Amino acid sequence: MFDGQIDPEFADEHIRVLSGEGALTGALNWYRAMTRDFGDIDRTTVPTTYVWSTGDTALGRAGAERCGEFVDAPYEFVVLDGGSHWIPEERAEELAEAILARAGS
Structure with missing residues (x-):
């Protein structure tokens, strides 16, 4: 997915954390809250x-x-x-x- 740009262990840890119930919502809300104005x-x-x-x-x-x-x-x-x-x-x-x-x- 990252074409070798990041350490696989780092990617696996982030995937593990963000796979928890509700975890990805907070991460995505940061982007959703961005203004376009x-x-x-x-x-x-x-x-x-x-x-x-x-x-x-x-x-x-x-x-x-x-x-x-x-x-x-x-x-x-x-x-x-x-x-x-x-x-x-x-x-x-x-x-x-x-x-x-x-x-x-």
């Missing part, structure tokens, strides 16, 4: 770092880059070459470095 979204006023991977098939680069248009504070767009949508699982060290760099700024 971006004029209603408040601008972010805190320093923000967006970490994106060039292999993310869920969100393309243009959409990821446009997130910065909604930030009225220091903003950094960090691009990780390769990987996929699952940055915390695949690139934990690089993600932690980006978080620590922001927290220390």
Whole structure:
């Protein structure tokens, strides 16, 4: 299903958790609650770092880059070459470095 992008044990654990009664409802409700009227979204006023991977098939680069248009504070767009949508699982060290760099700024 993920064409070798994620560790099979990681995928199996998520499938196990999300197969529980009612578990998938909460996960899907996050997407259902999304607005399509971006004029209603408040601008972010805190320093923000967006970490994106060039292999993310869920969100393309243009959409990821446009997130910065909604930030009225220091903003950094960090691009990780390769990987996929699952940055915390695949690139934990690089993600932690980006978080620590922001927290220390």
